[in-house]
Amino acid sequence: xxxxxxxxxxxxxxxxxxxxxxxxxxxxxxxxxxxxxxxxxxxxxxxxxxxxxxxxxxxxxxxxxxxxxxxxxxxxxxxxxxxxxxxxxxxxxxxxxxxxxxxxxxxxxxxxxxxxxxxxxxxxxxxxxxxxxxxxxxxxxxxxxxxxxxxxxxxxxxxxxxxxxxxxxxxxxxxxxxxxxxxxxxxxxxxxxxxxxxxxxxxxxxxxxxxxxxxxxxxxxxxxxxxxxxxxxxxxxxxxxxxxxx
Amino acid sequence: xxxxxxxxxxxxxxxxxxxxxxxxxxxxxxxxxxxxxxxxxxxxxxxxxxxxxxxxxxxxxxxxxxxxxxxxxxxxxxxxxxxxxxxxxxxxxxxxxxxxxxxxxxxxxxxxxxxxxxxxxxxxxxxxxxxxxxxxxxxxxxxxxxxxxxxxxxxxxxxxxxxxxxxxxxxxxxxxxxxxxxxxxxxxxxxxxxxxxxxxxxxxxxxxxxxxxxxxxxxxxxxxxxxxxxxxxxxxxxxxxxxxxxxxxxxxxxxxxxxxxxxxxxxxxxxxxxxxxxxxxxxxxxxxxxxxxxxxxxxxxxxxxxxxxxxxxxxxxxxxxxxxxxxxxxxxxxxxxxxxxxxxxxxxxxxxxxxxxxxxxxxxxxxxxxxxxxxxxxxxxxxxxxxxxxxxxxxxxxxxxxxxxxxxxxxxxxxxxxxxxxxxxxxxxxxxxxxxxxxxxxxxxxxxxxxxxxxxxxxxxxxxxxxxxxxxxxxxx
Numbered sequence: 165x166x167x168x169x170x171x172x173x174x175x176x177x178x179x180x181x182x183x184x185x186x187x188x189x190x191x192x193x194x195x196x197x198x199x200x201x202x203x204x205x206x207x208x209x210x211x212x213x214x215x216x217x218x219x220x221x222x223x224x225x226x227x228x229x230x231x232x233x234x235x236x237x238x239x240x241x242x243x244x245x246x247x248x249x250x251x252x253x254x255x256x257x258x259x260x261x262x263x264x265x266x267x268x269x270x271x272x273x274x275x276x277x278x279x280x281x282x283x284x285x286x287x288x289x290x291x292x293x294x295x296x297x298x299x300x301x302x303x304x305x306x307x308x309x310x311x312x313x314x315x316x317x318x319x320x321x322x323x324x325x326x327x328x329x330x331x332x333x334x335x336x337x338x339x340x341x342x343x344x345x346x347x348x349x350x351x352x353x354x355x356x357x358x359x360x361x362x363x364x365x366x367x368x369x370x371x372x373x374x375x376x377x378x379x380x381x382x383x384x385x386x387x388x389x390x391x392x393x394x395x396x397x398x399x400x401x402x403x404x405x406x407x408x409x410x
Numbered sequence: 411x412x413x414x415x416x417x418x419x420x421x422x423x424x425x426x427x428x429x430x431x432x433x434x435x436x437x438x439x440x441x442x443x444x445x446x447x448x449x450x451x452x453x454x455x456x457x458x459x460x461x462x463x464x465x466x467x468x469x470x471x472x473x474x475x476x477x478x479x480x481x482x483x484x485x486x487x488x489x490x491x492x493x494x495x496x497x498x499x500x501x502x503x504x505x506x507x508x509x510x511x512x513x514x515x516x517x518x519x520x521x522x523x524x525x526x527x528x529x530x531x532x533x534x535x536x537x538x539x540x541x542x543x544x545x546x547x548x549x550x551x552x553x554x555x556x557x558x559x560x561x562x563x564x565x566x567x568x569x570x571x572x573x574x575x576x577x578x579x580x581x582x583x584x585x586x587x588x589x590x591x592x593x594x595x596x597x598x599x600x601x602x603x604x605x606x607x608x609x610x611x612x613x614x615x616x617x618x619x620x621x622x623x624x625x626x627x628x629x630x631x632x633x634x635x636x637x638x639x640x641x642x643x644x645x646x647x648x649x650x651x652x653x654x655x656x657x658x659x660x661x662x663x664x665x666x667x668x669x670x671x672x673x674x675x676x677x678x679x680x681x682x683x684x685x686x687x688x689x690x691x692x693x694x695x696x697x698x699x700x701x702x703x704x705x706x707x708x709x710x711x712x713x714x715x716x717x718x719x720x721x722x723x724x725x726x727x728x729x730x731x732x733x734x735x736x737x738x739x740x741x742x743x744x745x746x747x748x749x750x751x752x753x754x755x756x757x758x759x760x761x762x763x764x765x766x767x768x769x770x771x772x773x774x775x776x777x778x779x780x781x782x783x784x785x786x787x788x789x790x791x792x793x794x795x796x797x798x799x800x801x802x803x804x805x806x807x808x809x810x811x812x813x814x815x816x817x818x819x820x821x822x823x824x825x826x827x828x829x830x831x832x833x834x835x836x837x838x839x840x841x842x843x844x845x846x847x848x849x850x851x852x853x854x855x856x857x858x859x860x861x862x863x864x865x866x867x868x869x870x871x872x873x874x875x876x877x878x879x880x881x882x883x884x885x886x887x
Contacts, residue, residue: 205495209659209866209870209873212645246856248849248856249815249818252818253815259815316649316651321869323872323873325495327491328494
């Protein structure tokens with residue numbers, strides 16, 4: 165931490181760049197939680213789907229008909245598969261549009277979709293369809309271009325697993341945060357909103373409801389997952405909670 | 411072997427191509443020769459190489475195989491949380507049994523993988539048993555032809571070939587018991603064992619390791635009725651799959667980070683191998699590891715290296731094998747030598763198949779690694795390179811784009827010129843090279859390690875166990 169001012173804190177990111185995050189406003193002293201936080205994790209098995217697109221119109225058609233699982237796989241889940249990439253990878257649709265259709269405008273628009281703005285797959289699907297559909301309308305040439313490689317729709321069979329970590333206190337919560345796998349961080353921080361149907365995540369929910377750290381909870385929710393690795397996300401959450409407790 | 415660097419002038423003047431083979435077949439080559447001077451690069455210091463070198467005697471016989479590692483041995487690599495996840499996953503299928511069936515117990519990637527997978531599953535208290543089918547030469551001739559035909563080669567499927575295939579499958583079916591809870595049949599050779607599924611309580615899974623994207627129609631139509639009886643099929647890439655009425659899963663092939671080819675080596679071990687093979691670690695090393703096979707385009711790699719050498723100093727190591735046993739491989743090796751000419755910085759190594767540790771050391775010594783394949787299965791040599799954190803340049807074919815996300819975990823190329831440019835770029839932009847190398851290693855850690863494969867098998871087993879026989883996981887969605 166280098167300093168603060170105007171409600172923002174400056175910190176050195178993993179890549180050594182100076183970044184600005186909004187500083188959490190002061191909370192009341194933390195409460196002892198009544199309910200423990202159970203750290204879980206989820207594992208996925210990739211299933212190859214029936215839909216395949218060899219051009220953007222076919223992608224649009226498949227986006228309308230594919231199962232919700234496929235939308236989840238190519239947006240939420242692919243972030244977990246590529247959790248170690250800090251920038252340049254957002255979702256499979258954006259990646260394919262750039263790499264195999266050579267449509268940078270569409271790729272940027274699709275990459276700009278933040279999965280955390282959606283609490284249900286149906287809304288996310290609508291947004292992606294809207295982007296591709298608008299693009300094809302404004303760029304009719306793209307309707308006839310064949311992609312270098314097809315887009316294969318996949319989906320995931322998911323198994324949620326417990327971990328050995330259960331937090332009965334903020335100290336145990338911090339310890340769990342440090343020890344669990346990045347899959348667990350992804351499960352609680354990113355996938356959670358599909359379970360909760362809330363614009364929040366499991367960590368923020370618990371910190372606010374059980375510990376009373378509302379401002380820390382809000383600050384955690386604002387961490388940018390698209391400019392961080394999942395390990396970087398973990399470290400930021402740990403730092404924010406540590407700062408609130410000290 | 412001398413490692414003196416003082417005689418670079420005489421070396422460049424002699425300009426001999428250094429090639430090695432286990433038999434010491436280090437003949438001179440009289441084809442087109444392009445020396446370092448001719449392509450405009452001043453001679454750089456390097457180790458002395460001559461045409462009479464042979465591989466060290468220690469490499470001429472295979473070493474004894476090391477014992478398979480235990481799950482805890484992977485903990486420093488994948489972390490305790492991942493080991494815990496494997497144990498939790500195994501808990502639900504504890505005591506359930508798996509039978510793996512393939513067609514060979516030695517050689518080839520499937521046997522190599524099963525050698526590690528079976529003990530790890532058993533250690534997790536999911537007893538796994540590995541059976542190998544038997545057959546005469548006629549059977550294996552037919553199944554090799556099937557294999558090539560499924561890869562897209564032209565083939566005339568005869569009634570006799572079908573009968574041979576079915577007869578040996580029937581013999582094996584009568585010999586084998588299928589009392590396990592899950593039976594996994596690897597590849598087409600034993601595919602007809604599915605006829606035993608009626609009398610078995612097991613879930614039957616077909617694990618196809620080959621690319622079925624463009625199969626010979628007749629061979630595929632012959633095999634398809636067998637495949638459709640399985641409860642699930644597994645492919646190595648989305649693009650390898652077929653339209654089938656059963657669930658299809660994606661299991662990427664994997665490497666074992668504790669194998670001789672991939673385990674950590676200390677610098678002294680790497681240096682020793684480089685000294686033995688005449689590789690100069692004081693200068694950039696560009697390496698391709700692959701069989702001498704036209705589909706790996708070793709000639710294209712030499713051409714790319716020569717284009718790049720106009721701008722950057724480097725050595726090229728082509729480390730492969732197969733030239734001694736395979737007439738086509740020997741021919742390709744000769745072509746490579748011809749194109750390499752007498753450039754002393756092109757080091758061609760025809761290594762025996764047991765030189766895994768030497769390959770490991772060469773990869774670790776390399777500044778960057780190339781796999782300029784024209785056609786590829788999954789491309790495990792790419793996985794190996796990425797695992798070692800090496801910036802990797804590879805052809806955008808087969809399963810390689812699953813591993814290399816362009817400019818994020820490596821770079822993809824489509825031509826000799828593209829490959830040459832990327833060699834130049836990566837050698838002159840070490841920070842970018844380091845970054846993609848590090849991301850490549852993480853990509854392998856997340857998706858292409860043996861432990862990830864164990865996890866996939868446990869997940870599949872759990873998913874199938876939740877459904878009765880004949881039901882599919884897609885029924886639940």
